[in-house]
Each structure stands twice: as structure tokens, then as C-alpha cells.
Amino acid sequence: MAEITFLEALRQGLWEEMERDERVFILGEDVGLYGGAFKVTDGFVKKFGESRVIDTPIAEAAIVGAAAGAAHMGLRPVAEMQFIDFISCAYDMLTNYVATARYRAGLSTPIVVRGPCGGYVRGGPFHSQNPEAAFLHTPGLKIVYPSTVRDAKGLIKASIRDEDPVLYLEHKWLYRRIKEQLPEGEEILTPIGKARTAREGKHLSIITYGATVWKSLEAADKLEKDDGLSVEVIDLRTLLPMDDAAIVATVQKTNKVLIVHEDTRTGGIAGEITARINEQAFEWLDGPIMRVTAHDVPIPYAPTLEDFVLPQTDDIVKAARWLANY
Amino acid sequence: MALPATRPTAALPAGAALSSDQLLEIYYYLRLTRTLEERLVALYRQTKVIGGLFRSLGQEGESVGSAYALERGRNKDILSPLIRNLGSMLVMGARPIEILRQYMAKAESPTSGREMNVHFNDLEKGYLGQISHLGDMIPVMAGITLSFKMRREPRVGLVYIGDGGMSTGSFHEGLNLAAVQRLPLVVVGEYNHWSYSTPPEKQFAVKDLADKAKGYGVPAVTVDGNDVFAVYEATKFAVERARRGKGVHFIEVKTYRRKGHAEHDDQHYVPKDVLEQWSSTNDPVDRYTQRILSADLVSEADLKDIDERVRVEVDQATDACVDEPLPSADTALTGVQVDPPAADQLWFKAL
Numbered sequence: 079m080a081e082i083t084f085l086e087a088l089r090q091g092l093w094e095e096m097e098r099d100e101r102v103f104i105l106g107e108d109v110g111l112y113g114g115a116f117k118v119t120d121g122f123v124k125k126f127g128e129s130r131v132i133d134t135p136i137a138e139a140a141i142v143g144a145a146a147g148a149a150h151m152g153l154r155p156v157a158e159m160q161f162i163d164f165i166s167c168a169y170d171m172l173t174n175y176v177a178t179a180r181y182r183a184g185l186s187t188p189i190v191v192r193g194p195c196g197g198y199v200r201g202g203p204f205h206s207q208n209p210e211a212a213f214l215h216t217p218g219l220k221i222v223y224p225s226t227v228r229d230a231k232g233l234i235k236a237s238i239r240d241e242d243p244v245l246y247l248e249h250k251w252l253y254r255r256i257k258e259q260l261p262e263g264e265e266i267l268t269p270i271g272k273a274r275t276a277r278e279g280k281h282l283s284i285i286t287y288g289a290t291v292w293k294s295l296e297a298a299d300k301l302e303k304d305d306g307l308s309v310e311v312i313d314l315r316t317l318l319p320m321d322d323a324a325i326v327a328t329v330q331k332t333n334k335v336l337i338v339h340e341d342t343r344t345g346g347i348a349g350e351i352t353a354r355i356n357e358q359a360f361e362w363l364d365g366p367i368m369r370v371t372a373h374d375v376p377i378p379y380a381p382t383l384e385d386f387v388l389p390q391t392d393d394i395v396k397a398a399r400w401l402a403n404y
Numbered sequence: 405m406a407l408p409a410t411r412p413t414a415a416l417p418a419g420a421a422l423s424s425d426q427l428l429e430i431y432y433y434l435r436l437t438r439t440l441e442e443r444l445v446a447l448y449r450q451t452k453v454i455g456g457l458f459r460s461l462g463q464e465g466e467s468v469g470s471a472y473a474l475e476r477g478r479n480k481d482i483l484s485p486l487i488r489n490l491g492s493m494l495v496m497g498a499r500p501i502e503i504l505r506q507y508m509a510k511a512e513s514p515t516s517g518r519e520m521n522v523h524f525n526d527l528e529k530g531y532l533g534q535i536s537h538l539g540d541m542i543p544v545m546a547g548i549t550l551s552f553k554m555r556r557e558p559r560v561g562l563v564y565i566g567d568g569g570m571s572t573g574s575f576h577e578g579l580n581l582a583a584v585q586r587l588p589l590v591v592v593g594e595y596n597h598w599s600y601s602t603p604p605e606k607q608f609a610v611k612d613l614a615d616k617a618k619g620y621g622v623p624a625v626t627v628d629g630n631d632v633f634a635v636y637e638a639t640k641f642a643v644e645r646a647r648r649g650k651g652v653h654f655i656e657v658k659t660y661r662r663k664g665h666a667e668h669d670d671q672h673y674v675p676k677d678v679l680e681q682w683s684s685t686n687d688p689v690d691r692y693t694q695r696i697l698s699a700d701l702v703s704e705a706d707l708k709d710i711d712e713r714v715r716v717e718v719d720q721a722t723d724a725c726v727d728e729p730l731p732s733a734d735t736a737l738t739g740v741q742v743d744p745p746a747a748d749q750l751w752f753k754a755l
Contacts, residue, residue: 103554129554135584140543140577147547150527153554155547171574174537175544181740182519183533217740217747241742319744357751 082260085253087227089118091234091266092156096126099154102238105132105141106158115160116194116253138167145189146176146243154238159193162247163207176243177218190237192246196289196340197372197388199251202379208288208341210317213245214350220270221318223247225291227258229315232268240270249289256292271316273324279310282402283328285351286338287314290389294338297394307402317347325351326359333364336398340388343371365404370397422636426472427696428706430632433468434689435714437491440500443718444507448667452726454509455520460488462630462662463596465688467491469635470592470655473643474562476530481643482548483562484532484541488596488661490522492564497529498522501721510728517731538569542578542591549587560646562590562639568599568607570616579652583620586651590642591617593654594629596661601673617654629657630688633695660686 082090096102103126104119110133113120123131134141138159145155159165165172172191179185197206213219222237222244224230230248237244260266276291277298284294291313298309312328314321329335335355337348348369355367370389378384422430441459448457460467467485471492474481485492490503505513506521514524525533532548534541541563549561565575570593582589593613597604610616614624627634635657642653660682664671671679696702737747 132585135577135580137543137577137581139540139574140546140581143540143543143574143578144547144550144581147544147549148551148554149547150532150544151548151551153551170537171540171543175535175540178535180742182523182535183515183525184739185525220741 080259081257082227083254084227084230084248084256085116085118087231087258087260088234088248089120091231092119092238093122093125095235095238096122096130099238101152102154102156103130103132103148104156104158105134105145107134107136107141107160109133109158114158116250119158138164139171142168142171142176142189142191145191146171146179146187149187149189150179150185154188156190156192156238159191161205162193162195162209163204165191165193165209165245166212169212172213172219172243172245173216177216179218180242181218186241187243188241189243190234190246191243192234192237192248194250194253195247196249196251197377197384198289200379200381200384201250201377203376206377206384208247208339210245210247211341211346214318214347218243219318220244220316221247222270222316223249223287224268224315225249225252225276225288225313227256228260228266229268229274231260232266233270233315235265236267236270239267244270247288251289252292268315271319271321273321274313274315275310275324275328276313277309277311279308280332281308282334282336282398283310283312283332284336284338284394284398285312285314285325285328287317288340290338290340290394293389293391294394296391297398300391300395301398301402305399305402307398309398320350320354322354322358325354329355329359330362333362334401334404335363335367336370336394336401337367338370338389338394340372342374343369344374346371365401368397368401370394424701427701428710430468430472431692431696431702431707432710432714433472433491433495434464434632434692435710436494436500436717437464437468438689439714439718440494440503441490443722444504445667447504447508447722447726453507455507456666456668457507458487458521458666459663460490462660462682462688463488463594464491465632465692466592466594466629466635466657466659468495469632470562470639470657471495473636473639474530474560478528480530481560481562482527482530482532482545484534484545484564485522486534486564486566486569486594487522488594489564493522493531496531498526498531499721500718501725504721505725505728508725509730510725511731511735512725512728516735537574538566539572539574539578541565542575543581544578545589546578546582546585546587549582549589550585552588553585558647560588560590560643562592562643564592564594566599567593567595567597567604567613568602570613571607579617579622580620582652583622586649588646588649589652590639590646591622591652591654592639593617593656595656595658598661598665598674600665600669612656614654614656622652622654624654624656626656626658629659630686630691632688632692659688
């Protein structure tokens with residue numbers, strides 16, 4: 079049983095679904111012979127042919143729109159955004175056309191739109207974004223954001239099998255950085271809509287997702303060692319629909335909540351989580367719900383700037399310590 | 405403003421090759437479109453139409469003529485109409501009662517009161533309703549026809565786009581993708597002279613919309629959109645070409661929007677004499693009628709029978725649904741997704 083990377087797990091998940099179901103096909107920029115900008119679809123065109131691994135023009139609205147049309151006809155398209163930053167070019171198609179289709183017209187649109195997101199890689203303003211908040215506000219979409227190798231595989235497979243449109247966000251900082259052994263011969267499916275307890279704790283909860291799961295775990299280790307604090311880390315895994323039960327359960331357990339996300343602060347998902355805790359578990363709180371997020375600026379290129387703007391492990395440690403002492 | 409060159413003549417174009425039954429069927433759809441819209445105007449004035457009312461007056465010919473060139477029936481060709489392609493939808497099998505229910509937001513409407521006017525679909529019959537964001541249906545129909553190509557089905561898609569909608573990015577992205585993939589898609593570009601209140605000279609700098617399509621390597625023709633035969637023939641050619649795997653084809657239909665953007669719009673920005681000229685000398689239904697009568701292919705009695713049949717059909721459809729209820733509020737939250745099956749009802753509703 080060999081260790082595989084996050085990227086390899088994602089690749090395996092796509093591969094298995096294409097082998098399992100001939101309705102599944104991939105479309106996007108440079109996904110064919112080149113194998114995708116990050117090589118997620120490396121070797122796919124050789125195995126599955128050009129009709130199921132389609133290189134498209136640089137046209138995100140057309141990619142998503144065509145995926146939607148094909149999905150109406152019973153196919154299962156997986157559309158790749160070369161970098162998730164470019165998903166904004168398909169914003170109209172996703173929010174107005176795709177997300178509304180079942181409700182307004184009874185149209186089935188089982189598409190997956192996936193792509194590399196996130197910073198910490200010196201990608202600058204247009205190769206570092208986290209787009210989830212822009213789509214969280216859209217009824218009709220699902221958003222998944224795996225942080226582990228296992229969930230990278232389990233969630234891409236579940237997303238492809240879902241009857242409705244799913245945005246699958248994959249953090250490029252995790253692609254080759256984290257490794258895990260996955261059991262062979264076992265089909266891995268991660269249920270959409272279920273959070274995961276990444277670390278058990280009793281003094282304080284960190285609710286997070288994506289790359290900051292790992293930074294939060296690192297912070298939790300340090301807080302335990304240096305301060306004797308027992309920190310629970312909840313990995314949301316799915317952002318839409320949000321797992322309210324898991325959020326409320328951890329609030330009831332530790333009574334203090336720090337929400338950590340890499341996306342910018344204003345209008346970010348932390349605000350939504352805060353509102354839900356306020357509505358469902360207000361009386362369980364022993365302190366204010368606090369946020370550690372990116373600063374409200376575009377993501378800058380220079381390491382000195384990016385490191386300052388994005389939330390770091392040390393920021394989480396300090397914020398958690400402050401909240402624990404509240 | 406110059407009228408299209410084609411004038412009514414006795415002789416039918418040789419390529420049309422339509423039987424007298426088919427000629428009468430086309431007449432039926434033209435008449436049904438116009439009569440149904442006139443009924444909707446009456447219902448609108450009685451405030452029974454909940455939202456806006458969009459007329460296709462003057463564009464019935466290109467709508468019916470183009471759709472009639474498709475293969476119809478269960479799981480055959482698929483078209484995506486715009487707001488002024490009621491005729492196309494009727495040709496594909498949409499029923500007057502469905503249109504009436506949609507406009508009146510009835511519970512029994514095809515969208516259960518969730519969407520308005522002609523924004524609904526029946527993919528088995530072969531129509532996919534538009535959304536309001538113009539241009540979006542070009543990529544979506546590229547996807548529909550991509551599925552035909554992938555499954556090697558001998559089916560064709562047809563999508564309409566207006567002279568205004570052709571300014572959108574989605575139009576250009578979608579047409580380019582369809583051209584590159586050689587998809588079996590026919591695009592009908594409607595030059596109806598008005599995008600809401602915006603005239604052609606403020607909308608595009610080309611002379612003909614066909615010029616835009618040619619820029620993507622797509623064969624494109626311009627035809628008189630108020631000549632049903634010209635539209636039918638051009639579409640028939642494009643559809644059969646697409647069915648043979650030869651790829652996208654663009655047909656520009658020159659026509660004229662003779663009502664405002666919607667019923668509330670008094671179209672004060674349209675020169676009265678131009679409107680009068682199109683109305684009195686270039687009405688597509690009049691031209692079609694004169695042509696089939698003067699060619700002695702049908703009798704006036706045949707047409708009168710159809711007029712009567714249409715009147716009865718629209719009356720019966722109206723009577724059957726005008727007093728139906730609106731959807732009950734408790735249906736509002738279901739069906740956004742399969743799972744979860746309904747959105748949460750908010751807490752203050754239970755207070």
C-alpha cells in the first residue's frame with residue numbers, strides 16, 4: 079500500500095469514475111494531450127479518447143454552458159477551470175443558468191466544476207483565489223473543499239455521482255504536499271454535506287476547511303505543547319450545504335469558537351458560520367466567535383506580502399490563545 | 405428604410421418542396437401564434453397575465469419557418485427559442501394551454517408558476533427554454549449538440565439569438581466552441597432592428613449579422629426573415645448539412661419587431677412610417693397567405709377552416725385554465741436540488 083499525494087487521489091477518483099460510468103467526460107483548457115496545467119488529467123486522453131477528454135478554447139462560460147447542456151441530455155461532465163480564479167468568467171452561467179435549472183425548469187444538471195484554488199504558492203492576484211464565498215450565496219449549487227488525500231478522492235467521486243451541480247475546490251498548496259496511504263480495493267466515497275473532526279479537543283474549537291485545516295492542526299499541536307490547551311479542529315469538507323449539526327456539536331462541546339479561512343474576511347464564510355451559531359447555539363458560547371482570515375486585499379505576489387496577508391499558523395496560535403484566555 | 409428585396413410572387417421556390425398539407429400546417433402555426441398572442445393581450449389587459457407580455461408580431465414567419473425545417477417527434481431535433489419565438493415552440497409541440505398557464509403563473513403551468521412566459525422546456529418534444537441572460541443558450545445548445553455528437557445520434561440543434569444578444573460574450577464563446585467542435589448546431593440570428601430601444605447602429609458596427617459568424621469560420625447566409633419559404637429553405641439546408649456532420653451554420657433573418665419590447669413599451673422611439681410600411685406591405689403571415697393562394701396550392705376555404713379551428717382551440721384553452729389557482733405557497737421551497745429535497749422554512753414563519 080503506497081502513499082499517494084492529494085493530486086494523485088483526485089486523479090484516481092476521476093479515472094475510476096470514468097471507467098465506471100461512460101457518461102462521465104472531461105472538458106477544459108489543456109486537459110487532453112498536455113494533461114492539465116497541474117497534470118490532474120495526465121494520461122486520460124490516451125485511455126479514454128478525445129471524445130471524452132475535450133480540449134476547449136479559452137472560454138469558461140462556454141465550458142460551463144456546454145457542460146450544462148450535455149448534462150441535460152444525461153451525460154456527466156466534469157469541467158476543469160485551469161485556475162479557479164477564472165471561474166468568475168463563468169459566474170453568470172453557474173449562478174443564473176446552472177444553479178436555477180432544476181427549480182425553475184425541472185432540468186437535471188449533474189455537472190462538476192473543479193479547479194485549483196488557494197494561495198501560499200506565490201501565485202499573485204489571479205492564481206491564488208478562493209472563490210467559495212461568491213457561490214455560497216447561490217441556492218442550487220453544492221460546494222465541496224477537501225483537505226485530505228482520502229477526501230480528495232472520496233469527494234470527487236461523490237460529486238460526479240451527485241444529481242446536482244457541484245463546485246469541487248482543490249487547494250494547489252495541498253496537491254503534492256500531503257500524502258496518505260489509501261486502502262486498495264476499497265471504494266472511497268465521502269458523503270457531501272458532512273464535516274469531519276480532524277482533531278478532538280475540549281477547550282476551544284477551530285472550524286475551518288481546505289489548506290488551513292493543516293495550519294490549524296499545526297497550531298493545535300503547538301497550543302497543546304506550549305499552553306496545555308486541548309483544541310478541537312473541525313474540517314467542514316462541504317461548504318454548501320453546511321453541516322450545521324457538526325458545528326453546533328463542537329460549540330456545545332468546547333463553548334469557544336475560532337473560525338479560520340484563507341479567503342478574505344468581509345462577506346466570507348466565517349460570517350455565515352457565525353450567524354448560524356448565533357441562531358442555533360447562542361447560549362452555549364463562553365466567548366465571542368472570532369475569525370482568522372486573509373486580510374481584505376487582493377492576494378499579493380511577493381512572499382513578504384503574501385505571508386502577511388494570508389492566515390499563518392502563528393496567527394492561529396495567537397488568536398486561539400487570546401480566545402482561550404477570554 | 406429599405407424593405408427586403410423578396411416580394412410576394414406566385415411561384416414557390418423549387419427547393420421548398422412542401423405538400424399542400426404541409427403548407428396548411430405552416431399556416432396553422434402562423435395563425436395559432438398570432439391568435440394566441442392576441443388572446444394574451446386581452447388577458448394582459450384584464451390583469452390576468454401576471455408579468456410582462458412579449459409579442460412576436462412580425463416575427464412569426466421566421467419562427468415557424470425555421471422550426472418547421474427540423475425533425476419533430478419524440479427525441480428528435482431540439483431548439484432553444486427566445487421570447488419572440490412562440491411560433492417555434494408551437495411547431496415543436498408546445499400547447500397553447502401551457503403558454504397561457506405560464507403567463508398567468510398557474511399552478512398547473514409547465515414550471516408550476518416558478519418561471520414566466522415561454523421560459524419552459526420539454527426536451528423530449530424538442531425545446532429548451534431560454535433564461536433572460538441573452539447569449540447563454542448558445543453554449544448550452546453547444547452542450548446539447550455535443551451530446552448528439554458524442555453519442556453519434558443523427559440529431560440537430562437550433563438556437564435563436566437576437567441582434568442585441570449577439571453582443572454578449574456568451575454568444576461569441578459558444579459559437580466559437582461549436583465551430584471548433586463542428587457540432588450539429590444551426591444558429592438563427594434575428595435582425596429585428598430593435599434591442600429593447602437600441603437600434604442596430606448602436607448595437608453593432610457590421611452591416612450584416614452574418615459577418616460576425618463568418619469571423620468564426622461558420623458559413624453564414626442572410627435571408628428575408630418575413631419570407632417563410634426563404635427561411636424554411638435556408639434552415640432546411642443548414643439542418644441537413646449539420647446532420648451530415650458538416651458543423652455549425654448561421655442564418656441571419658432580416659425582420660422587424662413590430663411591437664415594443666414588451667406590452668408596456670409604447671415604442672415611441674420607432675418611426676411611425678417605418679412601422680406602418682412593415683405592417684402594411686411586409687407582414688409575414690399576409691405574404692405567406694397571398695403566396696400559397698396565388699399559387700393555387702390551397703383554397704381560401706382551407707384557410708378559413710384553419711382560422712376557425714385556431715379560434716376554437718385558443719378559446720377552449722383559455723376557458724380551461726383562466727380560473728385555475730396559482731400555486732400554493734407551500735410549494736415554494738421544494739426542488740432546488742434532489743438532495744436536500746426542500747430548502748428550510750425560516751424560523752419567523754412559525755411565529
